[in-house]
Amino acid sequence: MTGSDIHPTIVALSSAPGKAGVAVIRVSGSRTRFVLETIAGIVPEPRVATLRRLVDAGGETIDSALVLFFAAPASFTGEDVAEFHVHGSRAVLARLLAILTALPEVRLAEAGEFTRRAFEAGKLDLAAVEGLADLIDSETEWQRQQALRQMDGALSGFATSWRHSLIDAMSRLAAELDFSDEGDVSGPLQQQALALAGEVLASLRVALGSFAMGERVREGFVVVLAGPPNAGKSSLLNALARRDVAIVSPIAGTTRDILEVRLDLAGLPVILIDTAGLRDSADPIEVEGVRRARALVARADLVVALRGVDSEPYRVESAAELLQVATKADLPGPVLPGERAVSVKTGAGLTDLLAEIVTRLQRLGSGEPALLTRERHRIAVTDAVAALEQAVTAGHGQGELLAEDIRVAVVALERLVGRIDVEDVLDRLFAGFCIGK
Ligand SMILES: Nc1nc2c(ncn2[C@@H]2O[C@H](COP(=O)(O)OP(=O)(O)OP(=O)(O)O)[C@@H](O)[C@H]2O)c(=O)[nH]1
């Protein structure tokens, strides 16, 4: 089933809005051939870019365009699809969209609707749709690579093989139960089922171990600059961001709120955060700033603890990865053991500091590419792990209970690729899509 008979035909601008050399308008659905005949005068040979004049009902030219046709089911959505590569002018786009949506049974697409149709046609599973969303949102190299792996089915492939192994285990248990009158024998088939469950459990635990990295690559590593007032936190933020983001002054207590910039550090997405100087204060605003700074220090992936070489030693308490930095290295004063020296004034040590931040962040992962990248994945796999742990530890007792534990794990894993509970996830996901995806 292609679904083309139950869906209206949809149309949308699929490239970014605004002025551009070329813009792409995409059409999908059973009226696509009709749309092509009406606007371009022909249905081009599938997958052959064809230069045509696009005309309105009165025969007046709207633009000349490259026209592409993809015949169902060999298209992104699985339906007949057309693309019009027109000149990216607001006037051309407005006119063309107005004409297209005025055609019978053709309407503007909703956010994510092309992708939803691809999902419904079985072109992408849920994990792959998430990968596509992440790819479109990706801003750094690590994000691009991780999203592409997800879109290409890295998680989907594992989910399928875990599920197959567990279904295999369940069928061995069922066979054993058929042969026993008590339902509590632990024969060779049950042993095999337990071994399969144990293998899947081990693989799931490895996948869970990759979640922290997967999530951080998606959302950004939180790196917090912390230390006493006037340590040079805001100066360092500006230097690393190469922009004048934060106010710098010789007055202690200049920064009161938190300030963040997003950086691409050697392909790693980093959220670098400047905080209020840590000290006791009578000023309620500064007290709140310090409270926020401490909260961030507590939840950071990496804390860069700063102290001016001309100031007292200062230790930031944090359970997170900690990097001790002595600032203002151009001034006289000692660099203490364990500190790296930098000077924003001369630029000394800044490149090394950046390299060290990258090294520390990379160390948070195992080096393996992350399989689980969203909280949704973590929950599903955690549920499956809990059920299989119960199966494996309860072990050789009742065959029926064992089968039930494994069944619970299978259901949890089916959520990963979207065999169940799909609508909720899709609705939330597509809320973040723009129209035309
Ligand atoms: N000589 C020298 N002065 C610096 C350097 N970095 C910062 N400063 C000076 O130190 C003072 C404090 O700098 P800020 O960046 O405002 O310090 P901060 O840690 O953000 O201070 P608060 O926001 O008040 O906590 C300013 O006068 C800066 O110009 C440096 O590398 N060398």
Ligand SMILES: [K+]
């Ligand atoms: K300051």
Ligand SMILES: [Mg+2]
């Ligand atoms: Mg500051």
